[in-house]
Amino acid sequence: MSTVTGGEAVVAALVAHGVDTVFGIPGTHNLEIYRHLATSGIRHVSPRHEQGAGYAADGYARTSGRPGVAVVTSGPALLNAAAAVGQAWSDSVPVLVVSPGLPLRHPGLGNGYLHEARDQGAAMAAIAAASIRVTSVAEIPVAVAQAFALMTAGRPRPVHLEVPLDVLLESGEAAPVRLPERRPAAADAASVAAAAARLGAAARPVLLVGGGARGAAAQVARTAERLGAPTATTANGKGVLPEDHPLALGAGLHLPAVRALVEEADVVLAVGTELAPSDLWAGPLPLEGRLVRVDVDPLGALANATPAVALVGDAAATLVALLEALPGPDPGAPAAERAASCRTRKQAESRAEGAEWLAVVDELAEALPRDAIVAADSAMVCYYGALANLPTSRPGSFLYPTGFGTLGYGLPAAVGAKVADPGAPVVALLGDGGIMFTLAELATAAELGLPLPVVVVDNAGYGEIRNEMIDRDDPVHAVTFRSPDFVAIGRAVGCAGVTLEGPAGLADAVREALAADRPTVVHLRIPSAPTTEGAAR
Known part of the structure; x- marks a missing residue:
């Protein structure tokens, strides 16, 4: 334990969680954070608008695979970043937005305080996974650890951390808290066995891949090859299977050729996708009784289509378990021929569109x-x-x-x-x-x-x-x-x-x-x- 200010505790906690870059704009109320950022070794990038800070943190997270961090000041600055937080929530991107808040003893009905917002935490809680407000310096390390747990355990989502202005400035005892190491878990063995039985017997399997499979690219390729499954992706899944792979159909779940392929399939394996209307455009795919679904989020496993078999677990770990459970040899040329036929039709449609x-x-x-x-x-x-x-x-x-x-x-x-x-x-x-x-x-x-x-x-x-x-x-x-x-x-x-x-x-x-x-x-x-x-x- 050491005696630190709230701002110092915030920066120390970011360092403890491996943060190497933050995107942010200094303001009157967050200067105690900036005071310690300057000597922390964390790179600071200065966008010109808080919305830009949020989107840059999002781009950083999608590219690096690690949470992106934005530091903004209170009130209008935080609300400027709200559109970026909403986008990160929609696309399941881990973004941490750190801001000051009104002092602990601020009058509830307001008094015209600088950057006063009636309840900025409630505004952020409505669009993020959580808005965490601390009430003491000692709480900060745990709150940052909680934020990283929410962003990295299960489905990644954005989190807002609010530190009241008086807590940022006051001193107290605090020590960084690190998250316990977590091994990505596969779905339960019974579900894997049930899925393997269906997929192993399939003559015309199809694989649909979303952004939740970005960390499972090698496993997706092996699964596609093992099943002989033509593979289409959502916008966020684009590139998970290289689009010059013989089984790759690329992105564009909305195109008629992909819908026709799904209609002809005897089993559809969907990995890390909520099968969202914003990807399908023309309405839900016909999946009744044929859908095997892999999703880290139990709610996500039920979104927009009810699976015949739900595999709730990390995409990479679950696909490894599934590959081990599948019977029989790898399929041969007919799989690539099915993919090539669909790809030709899909490309004609996408180029016309x-x-x-x-x-x-x-x-x-x-x-x-x-x-x-x-x-x-x-x-x-x-x-x-x-x-x-x-x-x-x-x-x-x-x-x-x-x-x-x-x-x-x-x-x-x-x-x-x-x-x-x-x-x-x-x-x-x-x-x-x-x-x-x-x-x-x-x-x-x-x-x-x-x-x-x-x-x-x-x-x-x-x-x-x-x-x-x-x-x-x-x-x-x-x-x-x-x-x-x-x-x-x-x-x-x-x-x-x-x-x-x-x-x-x-x-x-x-x-x-x-x-x-x-x-x-x-x-x-x-x-x-x-x-x-x-x-x-």
Whole structure:
């Protein structure tokens, strides 16, 4: 035990849990944390907005496999980060947001205190796995350990830690507490045996893989090969099975070819996916009586479809146990033939669906190395174009805001990914609407000197919503904008830049940007984009 301030105890606890990087913005109320961060050995990255800090921590977590940490101040700063917390919850990403709170003896009805929020902890508890508020310095080490337990034991989720301002400043006795080592556990033996019996007898198995399998890539590949199962993924599972693998169908569970394959299957093995509407688009898959499900979360094992057999356990450990229990030899050529047939149909569908964006995606595919990471935004070029058409080969190589569907995610997530894996080629892919939500993070990327291509595909506003208005026969209203000079903005904060009048030349621009000593804004104008709004058509 030693006598420390609350801020010192917070930083010591982060160090004890192996935190090497935090993304944050100092403010009046969190200076006691920053005082000790400065000498802690933890790297600090300064985004320009708290939403950017949260998304960068998310990108860091998805890329590194470790919790991302954001440190913000109270009130408006914390609420600025709330969209990122909601996205991390939706995509099961371990993000810890640390903030001050109002003093312990603050009057309940408020008195106009700086950054006063009526109940910021309740706001965060509504969108995170938990909001933990401590009441003494001595509680801080245990609270941080609890936060890491919530983020890493079972289904990963974001957590908010609130330390009242007076507790941050006061002194007390505290010693860091480390989590006991935990071995990932497989599902119970009876469930594994039941699943192995079904899968071992299957003639037409299919494997569906989600983000919960990111840490089980080797086991997923072995399972697919052992079963002879064509394998499709969700957006967050993209790359878990390299998309040049003979059994890989890639991402795009919503496409008719994947639905047809599932309808023909006698057993469907789903690993680490909630089979969410945001991945399926066209409604639930027909899985009654044929679904074997692996999920670390008992609730997740029941989400959106009831399994015939539920395997509740760590994906990697459970697949190892399942492989050991499966009878018989590995299947031969027919498995690859089934996959190839489905892949051909699926590729035709995905390229038709993403036709407007194919030239952009194909240029990117030409430029990006096999180990590249794409941080995508909620943009048409990403979900119609890149999701099912841009090949990836490693887990966590397609960072995308599924479910919650925030705009502005791609750029700060790319910063977080590049900080987590400096040797990996990283590209941010956004629309002109989305980048405006976190445009300030160009300055963050420039300050860090990141060789980061920031590809802005400009269709003059909110293209998806514009199309929905047209489909509804509504007036086209409030969705078409004149774009700023993104290259000039980038240069103003220290980036390089190039403007392209269409996709031609994008591959060369991205290659040059990956070799540069700073970020490069690649402003790609779509020649057919509208310039004015009008009545419904």
